[in-house]
Amino acid sequence: MAKSKLKQKQFSLNNLVIESILDKKGEEIVLLDLTTVNDTIVDTFIICEADNITQVRAIANNIVDQAEEQGIIPHSKEGFANSEWILIDFIDTVVHVFLKTKRQLYQLEELWHDATLQKIEE
Incomplete structure (x- = not known):
């Protein structure tokens, strides 16, 4: 598959993930x-x-449900047992859904401060 087609597929997955978060009132x-x-x-x-x-x-x-409806199956899912930090791995995109207090504790944005950060608004 051509590189531009891969990037387009990832962009679509990222949009699907963001819309799925917004649908359930995810924050920050x-x-x-x-x-x-x-x-x-x-x-x-x-x-x-x-x-x-x-x-x-x-x-x-x-x-997970919205991705699977589009035929996109996560490579792995972690953290559903305690649901304080759930990780969903789509290989090129990894989603982290945090309980607010756990996000403050682990501070992933600080750990990956070299990355380009984009805040998503509704």
């Missing part, structure tokens, strides 16, 4: 472009937060 959505960071194995992080674990789980489930 950011997209980290990691393509300019050396030695990364992923192109994009999408990070959001929610006030409670029920909402964290609802956001993550909506992302």
Whole structure:
């Protein structure tokens, strides 16, 4: 598959993920472009937060459901058991859905400060 077609597919997935987060009222959505960071194995992080674990789980489930409806199956999913930090791995895009307090604790944006950060508004 041509590189431009791969980028277009990733852009579509990223939009689907962001819309899925917004549908369930996810907050503080950011997209980290990691393509300019050396030695990364992923192109994009999408990070959001929610006030409670029920909402964290609802956001993550909506992302997975919407992706699967488009024939996109996550490579792996982690964190559904406690739903404080759910990670959904789509290979080139990794989604992090945090409970607000856990996001403040782990500060992924600070860890990946070399990445280009884009805040997503409704």
